[in-house]
Amino acid sequence: MGLRVADFQLVNCGTQPYVLEGYPQLSLRDNLNDPVEVAVEHGSAGITTGTPNLDEAPRPVTLAPGQAAFFGMVWRNLVTESATPAVTARIVEVEPRPGAPRLWLRLAAPVDLGNTGKLGLGPWQPLVR
Template sequence: MRRPRTPLPLAAAVFAGLLLLTGCGSDTAPIGAAEEETEKCREAGPPLGEAKDGVRITGTKGLGASTPGCSSGVASVAFEVTSPKKEPYAYTVTFSVTDAAGQAYESTPVAVPSVPGGATVRTSFTATPAQGPDSAGTAGVKIFKVRSVPVDELGSPAGPCPRSGVRVTADQGDAAMGLRAVGVRLENCGTRPYALDGYPRVTPLDEQHRPLTGVRVLRGGAEISTGLGTTSPRRLSLAPGEAARSSLMWRNTHEGFGKAANGPYVRLVAKPGASPVMLIPELDLGTTGKLGVAAWEKERR
């Protein structure tokens, strides 16, 4: 799948830290002349009905090539999320947007902050792929990827400090020549010192949030690549406002006929007794079955 020419944030970040395409609600306000003209240039499309991992497209508007006299078509996509879980989950949905030239683009992930267990939440977004010189509007939209995290395990990169007193987030990651590295940051946003000692506990999970089988979680990155994850474990005390960093390291190497170990999630516990946080590093471990975890190290200011 081809990506837009303008760089977009990736899903390895935590949910609320992404640049989002804002959900449009169901209420409508009076429209002016410009909006009326825009409406004339759009044609309502029938519900597509496509479903994937609890997400279903319920309707579209503005699909197809541009109408003569109108600017490039912009599609509005209505969709719903139904959670089969018992507890509330936060969702991000990534769409595949196809322009009139037949080129497909991955949309910025759309966040649905909380879906109660067994409930359905309806929302919409505007599909806006980068418009190339050979494209003319949005011709089609499909569900590309769905990710979900228990609301109680969100990393909370913004907003009020969690009850735990710390925020745990992951960066966008770095990939080169099959080597992967995703940084993990823990910030003490509370009012008391926060102690760390050694390595975070990490459990890789599959798309159904079940532990990945056949994966070894290693302390340090020596078995992944020379020079990675070499920080020696030590006791740390983070004052309010201070932060510590770790990292997840692996190789996307395929050897022989072994089964690839892939899973989007990890459940991370910063120290014994700490509340778990679910991150989305999009693990593609190949057939190596190895995931390296670096020791906590105080962030330099």
Template sequence: MIRRLLTVLPVVLVLGACAAPGTTPQTWPGPPSVSPVPGLVSPTVLPTCPPSGVRMRFTDGDAAMGLRVVGLTLTNCGARDYRVSGYPVLRPLDADRAVLDVTVLPGVTEISSGLEQLDFPDREVVLAPGQAASAVVAWRNTYDDTTHGPVNVDSVSVSPQEGRPFQTVTPDHPFDLGSTGRLGVTRWEADSTSPSS
């Protein structure tokens, strides 16, 4: 490529020198200048709000002595108030999105007596647009049954409460239930900026 340019360059210089006296050699126009169109701004891409008007996700958890605890957050991404109460409905799924044989307990005291302060009383939470509520999911990573392989929950189909639409929520790391075959979940609790009734 460089050799070819060196061959063509002298020819261009000679042709430019042969232009008629008093005339200006023709030059190629440069690239057209592009001016921004007034009022045209690149839109910010936001996560899509599901038709239910709420978005759920798992938050960072904690692990100690085989006890696992993660948060589940429900955010009202719709345009009107959203009311929720009681326990989320969880359907643990494997890597192929098949429902696992896992027992979901209402509350987390059976998982560990040290979590009893998380078993909040039942109350309705009213979320204005942009506000959120939280629940806690807990389990133990104990493996003492060698007749079955350990159970890993890769994602969870979650409904905010009985009778409402499900959405699949994937944690950063699978839930490693070992051979316990169960996990517990608390009731929804309003975040500090969300009122409850």
């Protein structure tokens, strides 16, 4: 089926509360750090069903120092047309909130989109430990 899901965490390493709202801004990059063309959509619609963390309504999350939040991604490694090259990204670029520095996360396992060009993104949620 080629269904893939990944979660990413952000920890407040500062000394002040850090507020996250809605969804992070996200883009993908290939092995050469070049942008990958992908449609980032909120939630899992059109990719799969039954992913409550991805389909919840966004709400503000305030992180005290040391607390963490997470967001999830879902995609399919699906090739639907042999003439269209498959896309693989090794870097997830995340802007946690508007105006915040963009974080580059080099992945051990790639985001292998096949040629669907679609990625589902969940909202920020508090991490409960």
